[in-house]
Amino acid sequence: MSDRRGFAHRGRRFKLVGALGVLAAACLALAACGGSSSSSSSGGGASTGAVKVTGAKVIDPNSLNNPPKGTVKFCQGQDTTGIGKDLVKSFTAKYGAQGYKATLTQFPASADQQRTQFIQRQQAKSDDCDVFSSDVIWTAEFSTQKWLYDHTPYVNKFKSKYIAAPLQTVHYAGKYWGVPETSDAAFLYYRTDKVKNPPTTWQQVYQQAGQQGGLVYQGDAYEGLTCDYLELAFAAGGQVLNADGTKSAINSPANVKALELMVNGIKDGAAPKSVITYQEPQTDQAWTSGRYDFMRNWTYAYAADNKAPSKVIGKYAVAPLPAFQGGGKAGILGGHNSVISVYTKNPGLALKFSDFYASPAFQKKALLKYSQAAIIPGVYSDPAVKKAVPYASELLQALSQAKARPVSPVYPQISQAIYKNVNDALAGRTSPQDALKKADSQINSALSTF
Numbered sequence: 001m002s003d004r005r006g007f008a009h010r011g012r013r014f015k016l017v018g019a020l021g022v023l024a025a026a027c028l029a030l031a032a033c034g035g036s037s038s039s040s041s042s043g044g045g046a047s048t049g050a051v052k053v054t055g056a057k058v059i060d061p062n063s064l065n066n067p068p069k070g071t072v073k074f075c076q077g078q079d080t081t082g083i084g085k086d087l088v089k090s091f092t093a094k095y096g097a098q099g100y101k102a103t104l105t106q107f108p109a110s111a112d113q114q115r116t117q118f119i120q121r122q123q124a125k126s127d128d129c130d131v132f133s134s135d136v137i138w139t140a141e142f143s144t145q146k147w148l149y150d151h152t153p154y155v156n157k158f159k160s161k162y163i164a165a166p167l168q169t170v171h172y173a174g175k176y177w178g179v180p181e182t183s184d185a186a187f188l189y190y191r192t193d194k195v196k197n198p199p200t201t202w203q204q205v206y207q208q209a210g211q212q213g214g215l216v217y218q219g220d221a222y223e224g225l226t227c228d229y230l231e232l233a234f235a236a237g238g239q240v241l242n243a244d245g246t247k248s249a250i251n252s253p254a255n256v257k258a259l260e261l262m263v264n265g266i267k268d269g270a271a272p273k274s275v276i277t278y279q280e281p282q283t284d285q286a287w288t289s290g291r292y293d294f295m296r297n298w299t300y301a302y303a304a305d306n307k308a309p310s311k312v313i314g315k316y317a318v319a320p321l322p323a324f325q326g327g328g329k330a331g332i333l334g335g336h337n338s339v340i341s342v343y344t345k346n347p348g349l350a351l352k353f354s355d356f357y358a359s360p361a362f363q364k365k366a367l368l369k370y371s372q373a374a375i376i377p378g379v380y381s382d383p384a385v386k387k388a389v390p391y392a393s394e395l396l397q398a399l400s401q402a403k404a405r406p407v408s409p410v411y412p413q414i415s416q417a418i419y420k421n422v423n424d425a426l427a428g429r430t431s432p433q434d435a436l437k438k439a440d441s442q443i444n445s446a447l448s449t450f
């Protein structure tokens, strides 16, 4: 196999083992492995210092030890990789004899639709989801709505166990609202049989993709596009909000430049026009068809796209997202947290399940089998992991250059203003300038409602 960092290739183990050690150390010591919610690294975000969420139900950390017998209902987005099924099966296998079971409810693949599904259930005060796999961007909104158990006493007990950046995503208004599940960042996937060296700037990515092979990414009007666009915009030096999170900063020359590059990429054929309808599953379909040389996608795709009937098995490697020419490197911090609904009838069992997801054994499996970024550092220094993760140094880089999206109870409206207008520009329905002008006024309207 020609793949330098290929799936079966173990030749560079020494370097990679070192990288994993560095990752664990960096995560612990620098409180890094991703962005923080501070405005300087997040492209603008509401300061949460003065915000208060009062009257929430608080979880008892000891309730997980001997909860009433029963079934915990876990809800997450479409289980495209199989990790959700594995999780409920593993939990039931471990605790079934003691009378505890877990079931999985799958929501659509789109992050926006997952949010809508959860909101509908919470508004109906339903206990359909005892535990919900909540995207890192929803903590502020859901906690402000008083839909989540306050996990502060549980998290404080185990705080040193987690990597700082994913833990920060479950923190809002001075409290913790769940347990981290997985962290996330995107890679530039490239075909090792066609691309000699991965491009080092976004401009080169588009240039090379235009000459041969093409680039696929998530360009549909949904949360994924906000991420894909902000990766370039943040790298170009752009922001979403001003420093104190009170006003939009989306209509800037840096953000226009980033959008122009993406729009021209579609016009010139570097990316197929169909990307404007792609979410993650369609991106995987396009990539595994073997037609494209480059793909922007999250870490999960490393394992998921390397299985039959993929036509690119063993034919790709990953690079951290490149720099924007004239700017720097960036990425978006993704990931999910287990949150417990205030309408659950068995909070102790729900916590037992969240605790199981975050356990070293399941975190290790999530990284090895599903290429999901672990939220506890110990996994990265595990000998089996060190041996089996050929993309360790790239993962380290991707996580440490990732920045948080703005932290705000109205984040979904802010994001909608971004992805709808960016999608209009990608589709050629409006110019990059007009798209960001419109996004600017919509973001300011959203901020004025809070």
Ligand code: GLC
Pocket (backbone or CB within 6 Å): 111, 135, 136, 137, 183, 184, 223, 224, 225, 227, 298, 333, 334, 335, 336
């Ligand atoms: C991934 C990320 C998540 C992001 C979503 C967008 O699931 O982990 O944070 O919002 O993709 O599609």
